[in-house]
Amino acid sequence: xxxxxxxxxxKEGKGxxxxxxxxxxxxxxxxxxxxxxxxxxxxxxxxxxxxxxxKKKDKLxxxxxxxxxxxxxxxxxxxxxxxxxxxxxILKAGQWLIEKGLQVTEIMEETNFSIKKMxxxxxxxxxxxxxxxxxxxxxxxxKWVFALYVAIHRRxxxxxxxxxxxxxxxxxxxxxxxxxxxxxxxxxxxxxSKQIWHKMLNWLLITRGCEGWNEELEWAIGYAKRKSIVAxxxxxxxxxxxxxxxxxxxxxxxxxKERTTGMISRLITQEIHQRASMIPRLTGYMRNLxxxx
Numbered sequence: 001x002x003x004x005x006x007x008x009x010x011k012e013g014k015g016x017x018x019x020x021x022x023x024x025x026x027x028x029x030x031x032x033x034x035x036x037x038x039x040x041x042x043x044x045x046x047x048x049x050x051x052x053x054x055k056k057k058d059k060l061x062x063x064x065x066x067x068x069x070x071x072x073x074x075x076x077x078x079x080x081x082x083x084x085x086x087x088x089x090i091l092k093a094g095q096w097l098i099e100k101g102l103q104v105t106e107i108m109e110e111t112n113f114s115i116k117k118m119x120x121x122x123x124x125x126x127x128x129x130x131x132x133x134x135x136x137x138x139x140x141x142x143k144w145v146f147a148l149y150v151a152i153h154r155r156x157x158x159x160x161x162x163x164x165x166x167x168x169x170x171x172x173x174x175x176x177x178x179x180x181x182x183x184x185x186x187x188x189x190x191x192x193s194k195q196i197w198h199k200m201l202n203w204l205l206i207t208r209g210c211e212g213w214n215e216e217l218e219w220a221i222g223y224a225k226r227k228s229i230v231a232x233x234x235x236x237x238x239x240x241x242x243x244x245x246x247x248x249x250x251x252x253x254x255x256x257k258e259r260t261t262g263m264i265s266r267l268i269t270q271e272i273h274q275r276a277s278m279i280p281r282l283t284g285y286m287r288n289l290x291x292x293x
Contacts, residue, residue, distance in 0.1 A: 018155040028136045030126035033149070037123065044118040046093045047107075050075050053090065054108040065090075076104045096122060131217065133224040134239075139232055139279055141271070144239035151242050152217065154183045174252045175245075186245065187213040192261060193245045199265040200237050203293035204230075229285045236275065240268045265293045 025040075026032025053062055053075045065087060066072075069080050076094030080087065094104040100122060107113075131152055138145045150156055159181035163171040173181040175192035188197040189212040197210050210216070224235055244264050251257045259267075269292055276282040 018150055019153055026126055029128045029132045031129040031132070040122050041115070041119050043093070043096050043122055044115045046090055047096065047118055048113055048115050049090045050093045051108055051113040100124070131221050134220060134235055138235045138239055139275070140236040140239040141275060144243040147243040147246055148239040151183060151187060156183065156246065158182055158186060174249050184212040184214060186249065187242060188216060195261040196245060196265050197241055199261065199293035200241050200268060203269060203289060204234055204237055206234070229282060232282065233272070233276070233285065236272050237268070240271055244268055269293060
């Protein structure tokens with residue numbers, strides 16, 4: 001249900017997920033959205049029931065299981081054939097710890113048990129992605145950041161991908177109408193999008209040329225590591241520019257509407273100013289950017 005709502009906006013909708021659900025359940029620093037993996041969380045909750053059994057908590061169901069099934073034995077060392085599926089699930093939960101290379105006895109003998117901490121143990125370790133500061137620390141609108149997140153994963157439905165799947169035959173960029181539409185081209189090798197990003201860089205007082213997505217992303221990763229208001233506004237500008245370029249692309253394809261690069265850059269500037277006005281520490285710096293690119 002959560003997956004369908006994320007990608008379709010409707011719990012009943014059907015459609016192809018842009019990014020694997022397993023990836024979305026990773027922490028944000030690892031390239032996910034930190035969505036709780038309910039399958040793993042359920043395992044952690046069941047292990048809490050096993051821990052309660054080991055501690056012989058004063059609960060009716062625990063007394064009943066000890067009396068009729070365990071009879072003085074450890075829960076993880078019992079093979080019960082005639083029991084409810086729920087009891088069997090609890091008694092077999094120790095195998096999840098073994099699969100992670102953990103000692104069941106040590107976990108069950110601990111004084112306290114946290115479902116949240118066990119969830120993190122079952123999820124395992126992860127590697128941080130180099131672009132995490134572009135999304136984790138982005139003060140832009142959530143829809144901007146989400147568009148940037150999908151673009152970084154290169155999972156937007158660009159025409160080259162749709163053409164490879166046999167969905168469309170025309171793979172020419174809707175903005176410049178000159179080259180094949182790919183992530184690398186759309187952000188920002190395309191003449192149209194390049195003009196927008198060039199205007200935004202000038203507005204940010206950043207002097208550098210525009211390149212393709214791979215090169216821009218690499219440069220952005222290094223620039224976003226800075227802990228400054230300038231870097232905060234840059235992250236917002238990058239996310240907003242990705243969002244509005246993708247929006248313009250869709251407007252031209254599905255509604256046959258077009259806007260100029262000047263109109264889009266002005267819109268992005270206005271939206272960033274409006275967003276920054278709600279963040280006190282940015283208001284002073286934004287006065288230096290009180291002009292249109």
